[in-house]
Amino acid sequence: MAETRARGPAVDPLPCSGCGKLIDPLRAGQVAIFDLRFHYFCTSHCRFAFLGEPVPQLAPLHPRALRGDEPRASAPSFPELPVASPRPTIAAAPLDEAVRERTTDERPSLDRISIERVSGHRFDPPARPTELDAPIIDAFPPVPLDQSLPEPPVVDDDRALLEPLGQTILDAGGTAIVPFGDESLRHEPEPRDVGALLLVLAIVAGALAVALALAGEATIVIGARIVLAAVSAGMLVGRAATTPREATDPHPAAILTPVLTGLVVAAWALVGVDRSLAAEAASLAGVIATASAVSAWLIESARQRIAAERAWIASVLSVPGRRPIDDPGAETAKEEVWDLRPGEQVQVEPGEIVPVDLTILSGDVEVLPWIGATTPVRRRAGDPVIAGSTVIRGRLRGACTWSGMDRAIARVLLDPRRRADALAPIAHASRALTERWAFAAAAIGALSAFVAGRSPVEIAMVAVAVLAALTTAVTAAITSVHVARGILLALRRGIIYKSADAWDRAGRVTVAVFCARGTLLLGEPELAELEATGSKLDIEGILALAAGAERTEEHPVATAIVRAARSRGVRPDGVRNLSSFPGLGVTAVTSAGEELCVGSRALLLEQRVSIAAAEERIAELEALGRTVVLIAVGSRLVGLIGLQDGLRPGARAAIQHLLDAQIEPVLMSGDARETCEAIGRSLDIDHIRPEILPAHRGAEVRRLIDAGMSVSVLGHASADDAALAAADVSVALGAAGSTPGDFAIALASDDVRDAALSVALAHRTRLEARVGLSLSVVPALLGAGVVAVGLLPPAYAPIASLLGGIVTVVHARALDAKS
Numbered sequence: 001m002a003e004t005r006a007r008g009p010a011v012d013p014l015p016c017s018g019c020g021k022l023i024d025p026l027r028a029g030q031v032a033i034f035d036l037r038f039h040y041f042c043t044s045h046c047r048f049a050f051l052g053e054p055v056p057q058l059a060p061l062h063p064r065a066l067r068g069d070e071p072r073a074s075a076p077s078f079p080e081l082p083v084a085s086p087r088p089t090i091a092a093a094p095l096d097e098a099v100r101e102r103t104t105d106e107r108p109s110l111d112r113i114s115i116e117r118v119s120g121h122r123f124d125p126p127a128r129p130t131e132l133d134a135p136i137i138d139a140f141p142p143v144p145l146d147q148s149l150p151e152p153p154v155v156d157d158d159r160a161l162l163e164p165l166g167q168t169i170l171d172a173g174g175t176a177i178v179p180f181g182d183e184s185l186r187h188e189p190e191p192r193d194v195g196a197l198l199l200v201l202a203i204v205a206g207a208l209a210v211a212l213a214l215a216g217e218a219t220i221v222i223g224a225r226i227v228l229a230a231v232s233a234g235m236l237v238g239r240a241a242t243t244p245r246e247a248t249d250p251h252p253a254a255i256l257t258p259v260l261t262g263l264v265v266a267a268w269a270l271v272g273v274d275r276s277l278a279a280e281a282a283s284l285a286g287v288i289a290t291a292s293a294v295s296a297w298l299i300e301s302a303r304q305r306i307a308a309e310r311a312w313i314a315s316v317l318s319v320p321g322r323r324p325i326d327d328p329g330a331e332t333a334k335e336e337v338w339d340l341r342p343g344e345q346v347q348v349e350p351g352e353i354v355p356v357d358l359t360i361l362s363g364d365v366e367v368l369p370w371i372g373a374t375t376p377v378r379r380r381a382g383d384p385v386i387a388g389s390t391v392i393r394g395r396l397r398g399a400c401t402w403s404g405m406d407r408a409i410a411r412v413l414l415d416p417r418r419r420a421d422a423l424a425p426i427a428h429a430s431r432a433l434t435e436r437w438a439f440a441a442a443a444i445g446a447l448s449a450f451v452a453g454r455s456p457v458e459i460a461m462v463a464v465a466v467l468a469a470l471t472t473a474v475t476a477a478i479t480s481v482h483v484a485r486g487i488l489l490a491l492r493r494g495i496i497y498k499s500a501d502a503w504d505r506a507g508r509v510t511v512a513v514f515c516a517r518g519t520l521l522l523g524e525p526e527l528a529e530l531e532a533t534g535s536k537l538d539i540e541g542i543l544a545l546a547a548g549a550e551r552t553e554e555h556p557v558a559t560a561i562v563r564a565a566r567s568r569g570v571r572p573d574g575v576r577n578l579s580s581f582p583g584l585g586v587t588a589v590t591s592a593g594e595e596l597c598v599g600s601r602a603l604l605l606e607q608r609v610s611i612a613a614a615e616e617r618i619a620e621l622e623a624l625g626r627t628v629v630l631i632a633v634g635s636r637l638v639g640l641i642g643l644q645d646g647l648r649p650g651a652r653a654a655i656q657h658l659l660d661a662q663i664e665p666v667l668m669s670g671d672a673r674e675t676c677e678a679i680g681r682s683l684d685i686d687h688i689r690p691e692i693l694p695a696h697r698g699a700e701v702r703r704l705i706d707a708g709m710s711v712s713v714l715g716h717a718s719a720d721d722a723a724l725a726a727a728d729v730s731v732a733l734g735a736a737g738s739t740p741g742d743f744a745i746a747l748a749s750d751d752v753r754d755a756a757l758s759v760a761l762a763h764r765t766r767l768e769a770r771v772g773l774s775l776s777v778v779p780a781l782l783g784a785g786v787v788a789v790g791l792l793p794p795a796y797a798p799i800a801s802l803l804g805g806i807v808t809v810v811h812a813r814a815l816d817a818k819s
């Protein structure tokens with residue numbers, strides 16, 4: 001499935017709102033929201049045509065000039081011509097200057113995309129502790145969850161546009177722009193419009209059917225009410241038949257069944273002798289139809305914002321790619337292409353959006369690493385970059401890893417077959433509730449009415465009322481609204497869930513294990529202490545031996561020691577017979593022929609070196625959070641080195657996010673217990689797993705899982721692979737877009753806060769989804785119960801359910817407003 005549909009999200013073509021020509025909505029040149037509806041246009045011309053506004057003085061648009069591949073000097077006849085970047089450019093707030101610099105000779109252009117991002121929260125570059133003895137302090141105060149999310153795109157229905165979202169796709173030829181083409185298609189109403197109209201009619205007719213109860217109980221009145229209810233039902237059937245079904249909608253039959261059976265029961269009651277029962281049945285039919293229509297309208301309004309944001313992201317992702325040309329002297333790459341596939345090479349120029357997930361092959365670039373990111377980061381060869389990132393500086397050449405619907409962002413957000421809001425277990429469960437369990441509840445209601453000895457018509461009314469109360473559009477789809485919001489909130493931080501299931505598991509995590517080095521710690525320790533423990537060697541001699549032993553090692557500890565020797569002008573000793581013990585240290589033979597051992601206490605104990613003399617000092621340093629490396633020559637301890645690693649920015653905030661979500665943070669490290677405890681104290685982590693050898697990390701994680709916990713592991717691909725692979729939920733920093741990892745959650749950033757947020761957010765949204773479902777189901781169940789035991793007439797069940805639906809949607813929209 002690696003290379004399905006490389007052309008990007010596949011969507012049915014829609015007519016351009018300006019000229020009517022059929023276009024792919026995801027590649028529309030311009031997208032705008034008017035009157036709460038999306039409009040797609042081939043070009044800005046079409047947009048002006050649609051708005052009935054004059055086209056600004058762009059004069060004869062010359063496609064070649066528009067493409068910007070002709071030097072400005074050679075187009076003197078179009079002095080006012082805005083030179084459009086051939087592809088969308090996202091100007092992010094903090095980088096405005098960078099982009100402006102590049103385009104100073106360009107006037108603000110209509111065709112150039114420019115989505116202003118409101119910069120909510122900015123990350124500053126990680127601060128390195130300068131003082132070696134600096135205490136472990138967090139460079140950043142905890143960021144409250146709510147505050148840390150950047151602002152969403154502005155969706156304004158007041159003709160202030162969600163400014164042009166796509167970019168004109170121009171033919172290379174000369175006649176690409178057809179400003180006013182086929183007018184005949186222009187006012188063709190869209191299915192969604194028809195659906196909205198039918199809903200309004202259904203509500204009006206249904207409400208009339210109920211209101212006419214005031215006109216008494218004459219057969220003719222009851223008959224008229226049933227007819228009105230039938231009209232209302234007809235509108236709902238018509239809407240179901242004409243409006244395309246959302247992936248998160250329940251089967252229309254489930255929603256329509258109570259509406260239609262309500263009518264049948266009313267008609268049945270009408271032929272009976274009991275006039276007031278017939279009136280009640282007519283009311284019930286009217287209430288059900290009205291409630292059903294209102295519920296459909298409510299859910300539409302609840303998902304309006306996420307739908308807009310989703311469409312916005314889809315449109316940003318719809319950019320063409322470019323294959324690099326092999327002639328290195330050439331200025332620009334070849335034609336724009338839509339069919340990039342995994343493995344192919346891609347070239348992205350500064351200012352352009354990355355069209356596919358890729359791994360950088362060459363180029364040292366600065367990018368905004370995801371859609372909506374506000375802080376540029378540096379990426380080099382070997383780093384993954386996801387589609388939707390914007391290259392700020394430097395030309396990027398990469399190998400496509402995922403394209404089309406397989407792109408990291410598209411997978412759970414846009415692909416109808418993988419959308420998390422349709423497939424998440426909780427969304428599935430609420431649809432199943434309306435599609436199946438509601439029928440069981442109706443049967444139970446009918447049974448209790450039967451036991452109470454009520455008439456067949458009454459029994460049928462109770463059954464229909466219970467069914468109608470539980471099968472509402474709000475109940476069926478509200479959880480998917482919450483899930484979608486969670487996915488979108490996460491995307492705004494570059495957090496990518498692999499699947500609906502991964503999101504769900506993340507929401508159930510109880511323990512978050514940090515692979516300490518590089519995740520909570522900077523992974524760049526500095527030499528803080530260098531001490532001799534005997535009189536055999538001076539400190540320079542000790543450092544020379546240690547550096548000699550470590551000079552071929554790649555461990556951060558080794559790098560720190562070699563670096564310290566170099567900066568002090570100490571020449572590493574020419575040691576031989578190096579052998580390295582992962583997670584412990586190294587042994588060797590000194591140039592003088594003595595046995596040398598550089599490493600942790602565990603290594604020295606294994607080599608039968610007594611460390612009793614220095615025990616106290618070691619404990620002292622470890623209590624400060626130092627990694628203590630011991631040096632022994634000829635089985636005697638000669639010296640020790642204290643290394644100080646700093647906390648990564650945001651480490652404390654990351655822990656706070658977890659604690660807030662009631663997830664227990666665990667520090668897993670190869671370091672000594674005392675050291676880990678010191679780090680744990682400074683971060684508020686109680687649960688420490690120290691002195692775990694690299695080879696044992698997977699087993700350690702499995703042990704936690706066996707103890708009944710749901711474990712996520714937060715770490716880096718390759719460095720922490722063993723632990724990540726064993727986790728219930730693996731969270732890989734900086735891995736979004738890369739191929740090899742099969743992580744439940746991949747981050748586009750390298751920020752440990754985002755790693756913590758990825759599980760905390762899933763927790764929070766999962767909880768919100770459950771609250772939403774309860775708000776909708778509990779009143780419905782109460783109403784159904786009251787009606788089933790005969791305390792109130794049957795119509796009260798759908799009414800209670802409708803009130804619940806209103807509260808549910810108010811809750812969802814309040815959360816929207818907050819996020």
Ligand SMILES: Nc1ncnc2c1ncn2[C@@H]1O[C@H](COP(=O)(O)OP(=O)(O)OP(=O)(O)O)[C@@H](O)[C@H]1O
Binds near residue numbers: 516584670
């Ligand atoms: N090359 C080395 N030289 C000296 N000591 C080493 C070396 N490699 C490991 N050690 C010692 O073993 C300990 C454990 O190392 P390991 O690589 O397992 O974890 P770590 O560096 O502490 O990272 P983490 O905190 O992520 O587990 C180190 O703290 C250090 O004391």
Ligand SMILES: [Zn+2]
Binds near residue numbers: 016017019020021
């Ligand atoms: Zn058009």
